[in-house]
Amino acid sequence: MKKLLILLLVFVTFIPSYAFGIDIRKEGTTHHGGMRMPSITCVSADYEKGLITVDVKGYTGGIQVLVSDSQGNIVSSTISSITNSGVVSLDLGALAEGGYSLNIILDNATYYGQFDV
Numbered sequence: 001m002k003k004l005l006i007l008l009l010v011f012v013t014f015i016p017s018y019a020f021g022i023d024i025r026k027e028g029t030t031h032h033g034g035m036r037m038p039s040i041t042c043v044s045a046d047y048e049k050g051l052i053t054v055d056v057k058g059y060t061g062g063i064q065v066l067v068s069d070s071q072g073n074i075v076s077s078t079i080s081s082i083t084n085s086g087v088v089s090l091d092l093g094a095l096a097e098g099g100y101s102l103n104i105i106l107d108n109a110t111y112y113g114q115f116d117v
Contacts, residue, residue: 022113050093057085061107
């Protein structure tokens with residue numbers, strides 16, 4: 001019984017951690033106090049173990065991903081292009097602990113969010 005409990009404890013210890021989603025919002029979502037028409041573009045971002053992954057669906061064009069520290073200094077960025085859908089990753093393994101801002105700039109919209117390292 002003791003060996004079974006130790007084996008179970010070791011198994012639980014090695015369960016991989018899961019990525020957590022970053023709550024991102026689109027800039028300019030209201031127009032004269034009301035909601036604008038929804039876009040078919042879907043943007044989501046996850047952060048796990050020093051890696052930001054941005055997933056974009058329903059969009060073709062250029063994408064720029066910027067990460068800024070709490071003072072507004074850009075600490076990491078990447079530029080890419082997407083055809084209909086795609087994923088852009090950014091390695092943030094060298095960043096110090098703290099709060100950061102994420103900006104995702106598409107040709108027709110800007111999305112932003114915040115996360116902690």
